[in-house]
Amino acid sequence: xxxxxxxxxxxxxxxxxxxxxxxxxxxxxxxxxxxxxxxxxxxxxxxxxxxxxxxxxxxxxxxxxxxxxxxxxxxxxxxxxxxxxxxxxxxxxxxxxxxxxxxxxxxxxxxxxxxxxxxxxxxxxxxx
Numbered sequence: 519x520x521x522x523x524x525x526x527x528x529x530x531x532x533x534x535x536x537x538x539x540x541x542x543x544x545x546x547x548x549x550x551x552x553x554x555x556x557x558x559x560x561x562x563x564x565x566x567x568x569x570x571x572x573x574x575x576x577x578x579x580x581x582x583x584x585x586x587x588x589x590x591x592x593x594x595x596x597x598x599x600x601x602x603x604x605x606x607x608x609x610x611x612x613x614x615x616x617x618x619x620x621x622x623x624x625x626x627x628x629x630x631x632x633x634x635x636x637x638x639x640x641x642x643x644x645x646x
Contacts, residue, residue, distance in 0.1 A: 535608065537604045540552070540554075552618070565627075570626070591606075
């Protein structure tokens with residue numbers, strides 16, 4: 519098991535910013551592919567962003583859904599065992615519960631089925 523704890527959610531006005539954090543207890547985030555997903559009421563969980571580390575874990579590649587490309591940035595800090603999701607230019611349609619996930623397959627990207635461990639989620643609400 520890899521305990522994942524998200525934080526940083528909240529209420530923000532449209533156009534504002536939030537930064538979500540995902541702390542992996544006791545494990546290096548570069549040991550896994552790490553992803554962010556979200557689920558709005560009445561909708562299926564959807565991919566938001568993911569990072570895949572290179573073999574030597576010195577840098578990562580980032581992937582984004584079309585709906586957040588250019589507005590959101592995913593990053594990882596090995597020293598802190600934490601992955602971040604910086605969300606800018608937020609829109610009401612970004613309102614959802616945001617989940618952090620880790621995959622033992624270090625090439626995992628957009629499919630939720632690729633991920634083995636999930637956090638409990640953090641609510642993000644964007645008002646118009």
